Amino acid sequence: MLFSGFIFDVEGTLIDCIPQNLQSLQETLAEFGVPVPYEVLQLYSGMDGDDALRIIAPSLDEVARKKLMKAQGERYQKKYLETVRAFAGVRRLFEGIKSAGGKISLATDCQGAQLRHYHSLLSADDLIDQIACGDDVEKGKPDPGLVRLAVKKLSVAPNKAAMVGDTPYDAEAAKAVGVPALGLLSGGFTRAALLEAGCFEVAQEVGALGLILDGATAL
The missing domain is CATH 1.10.150 (DNA polymerase; domain 1)
Structure with a gap:
């Protein structure tokens, strides 16, 4: 894929x-x-x-x-x-995606000072192409608005994008737009719950996605 x-x-x-x-x-x-x-x-x-x-x-x-x-x-x-921290391996993963020609967008309900603080923790602004945040839509996930907007901003076909999230609501939002979803166990949901919501694959956390995405980025 x-x-x-x-x-x-x-x-x-x-x-x-x-x-x-x-x-x-x-x-x-x-x-x-x-x-x-x-x-x-x-x-x-x-x-x-x-x-x-x-x-x-x-x-x-x-x-x-x-x-x-x-x-x-x-x-x-x-x-x-x-007290919050970025998960390990985010920048390395983003660098791998970008080096293979992929585009990256964030799609998050958070906004304002909170989102700015998260950005500072990620230290990856130079690798992020687009952001769809809570300021841009009326409702959060599982409403598909954020994912739909992110796809539009990236200028890619829905089936050529992948949604990476830690909840069933990320997967449900992605599914409604025709975007394949990857699930992470880092949000506290079970593998079964993420698969049932529509994820095609589940990883422990974002730093472990490298092996799954190896060869899955289209130039």
Whole structure:
């Protein structure tokens, strides 16, 4: 299978931050009077924030959900953001893709200062061709908007792009656009869950993708 474009999710895929994200969400939910077990939050990690809250906190109305998401974002940025790290091997992988003639885009719900901090951790701005972020679309994954935009920005056919993500929602978004999906176990989901969502292959984390992608980049 040959690809000329690679679309990467960021949180849980390139940046090791899912435990911090979920911990900040759990703490914020508790403040709003909605205690939710960590294991339940894990099931919806990577899903559009409002959609996830509709499921895990059905007692909250739209106004309360917006307040909660704002509070959670502030808590995460203040308490946890400086503790996250990039996964090993990201730049090496990106260099390999670029040297083979591939294009790279990020497709992430995050934005603003948070996204800028992630960029600084990756130290790979010179290798990233395009970015589709939360500022560009109304909804996060599994809505296909981010992946569709990333494909458009890369100017590649959907079947010549590969979506790399750590959640079933990345795979579902990719599938809706006709983009093959690669899954990573670094977000806390099982191999079975990622395959069931449509991933054609699953790796432990982003640094292990080299062997899978070897020979899979079209010039």
